[in-house]
Amino acid sequence: MKIIDNINKVKAEFEIELKDCLxxxxxxxxxxxYLSRKSxxxxxxxxxxxxxxxxKKGMVGKEINDLKLMITAALDEKKKELETGDSRRELTDxxxxxxxxxxxxxxxxxxxxxxxxxxxxxxxxxxxTGPEIETDFYNFEALNFPEDHPARDLQDTFFLDNGMLLRxxxxxxxxxxxxQQNPPIRIIAPGRVFRKDTPDATHTPxxxxxxGLYVDKNVTLAELKGSLxxxxxxxxxxxxxxxxxxxxxxxxxxxxxxxxxxxxxxxxGCSICKGTGWIEISGCGMVNPAVFEFVGIDPEEYTGFxxxxxxxxxxxxxxxxxxxxxxYENDLRFLDxx
Ligand code: DAH
Numbered sequence: 001m002k003i004i005d006n007i008n009k010v011k012a013e014f015e016i017e018l019k020d021c022l023x024x025x026x027x028x029x030x031x032x033x034y035l036s037r038k039s040x041x042x043x044x045x046x047x048x049x050x051x052x053x054x055x056k057k058g059m060v061g062k063e064i065n066d067l068k069l070m071i072t073a074a075l076d077e078k079k080k081e082l083e084t085g086d087s088r089r090e091l092t093d094x095x096x097x098x099x100x101x102x103x104x105x106x107x108x109x110x111x112x113x114x115x116x117x118x119x120x121x122x123x124x125x126x127x128x129t130g131p132e133i134e135t136d137f138y139n140f141e142a143l144n145f146p147e148d149h150p151a152r153d154l155q156d157t158f159f160l161d162n163g164m165l166l167r168x169x170x171x172x173x174x175x176x177x178x179x180q181q182n183p184p185i186r187i188i189a190p191g192r193v194f195r196k197d198t199p200d201a202t203h204t205p206x207x208x209x210x211x212g213l214y215v216d217k218n219v220t221l222a223e224l225k226g227s228l229x230x231x232x233x234x235x236x237x238x239x240x241x242x243x244x245x246x247x248x249x250x251x252x253x254x255x256x257x258x259x260x261x262x263x264x265x266x267x268x269g270c271s272i273c274k275g276t277g278w279i280e281i282s283g284c285g286m287v288n289p290a291v292f293e294f295v296g297i298d299p300e301e302y303t304g305f306x307x308x309x310x311x312x313x314x315x316x317x318x319x320x321x322x323x324x325x326x327x328y329e330n331d332l333r334f335l336d337x338x
Contacts, residue, residue: 001056003048007063010034010041011070018074022091024082027075034071042068108338109208109327112315113190116210119234123227125188125212130173132192133164138172142294143251158194166194170211171251174287174306177213178295183302184216190311201323208311213287215297215304221254221286224305228284232260235318239266243278252285252306263317279317282308 014034021027034041045064049057106114117127130138140152151157151168158166173189189211197203214223225242232240240261247257259280262273269275284307289299312324319338321327326334 001052001060003045003052003060004063007045007067010045011067014071014074018078021078021082024079027079027082031075035068035075042071102332105335105338107327107335108315108319108321109311111338112318113208113210113311115235116231116309116311116314117188117190119231120188120212122234123186123230125186125214128173128177128187128189129191130167130170130176130189132167132194133160134167134172135164138175139165139167139169142175142291143171144288144290144294145250149250156196158196168195169193169308170209171306171308173211174213174251175291175295178215178292178297183297183304184214185304186214186216188212199325201325204312204324204328206328207324210309210311210314212284212307212309213304214306215287215302217302219286219303219305221256221305224256224284224286224307227305228258228307235314236260236263241267247283247285249283249285251288251291252283253288253290255283255285257283258307260317264320281313282310284308 014030017030021030032040035043037043042064045067046061049061049064052060121127136152139157140149145152157168160166170189170191170193173187173191177185177187177189190208192206193209194206197205199205212227214227225244229240229242232242240263242261243259245257245259247255249255257280259278261267262270262277262279264270264272265277267277269277273279284305287304287306292299292302292304312327315321315327316324
């Protein structure tokens with residue numbers, strides 16, 4: 001008989017659900033499902049009794065009643081267990097050590113980049129980005145690189161099959177911005193750059209730079225020095241100083257290599273700065289008038305300064321990290337410290 005089959009099915013289902021019942025809420029929903037006077041399964045069976053042949057009514061009625069008594073007793077029992085905590089005690093061993101919860105955190109490079117951005121934003125610089133896949137024009141030509149410059153060599157640059165390349169520095173963003181915007185321009189451009197370097201403690205084929213560019217009337221080299229000094233002090237403290245040395249980049253004239261006070265010895269001289277008290281940071285300079293010509297800015301009317309900066313290098317100095325590869329190994333013992 002179909003109703004008898006159904007009674008047996010409900011009984012089996014109840015037994016499984018009862019085992020899985022671990023809290024009062026669950027218990028209440030079981031109670032509603034099976035014993036509710038309005039919509040419970042047992043009540044449903046009783047209603048069906050009306051439509052079965054009279055000679056079978058007694059037998060079926062008894063089956064339903066037995067099931068009801070069984071479920072009622074089992075739920076009462078379960079309720080007592082739940083109220084005294086007996087069932088939980090069975091399932092939980094409070095003497096087991098807890099499982100550590102790993103909480104996500106920011107990567108050290110992200111932390112330092114955020115800090116750098118906030119310092120430069122405070123000086124009025126705006127963050128812009130440019131493409132990682134570039135053309136020869138933006139990466140080299142418009143930056144005044146001569147045709148035979150070594151950086152244009154297959155040895156140093158990742159060239160793609162379609163004639164494009166992976167940018168070797170963030171300086172092409174300068175060109176893109178100056179093409180789009182009229183001075184005054186005050187931007188920083190953080191992002192990944194790519195070079196065919198063999199990884200070692202200070203080189204990786206992918207790393208990050210933060211480019212800076214300021215173009216306006218009467219912009220001077222002294223302002224460049226002041227801006228970089230303010231940045232160094234904001235990141236590393238008031239004892240920082242900055243030193244300029246003559247350098248060469250095709251896109252700046254004059255070009256400068258700049259150093260910060262050694263953060264390890266505060267300028268006294270140590271093994272890290274090879275006794276000089278200074279740490280090389282990167283390059284900067286006054287925007288070369290030849291670059292202005294490429295982007296249609298009048299070099300008679302405007303001057304500008306620019307700098308490049310290695311994000312990893314700054315982060316290594318800040319956190320005293322001696323190997324750049326640490327940033328990319330995803331070793332939790334390292335990352336957990338930030
Ligand atoms: N693009 C240069 C490099 O990757 C760094 C640089 C030097 C950027 C001087 C500048 C600059 O904007 O003025 O080595």
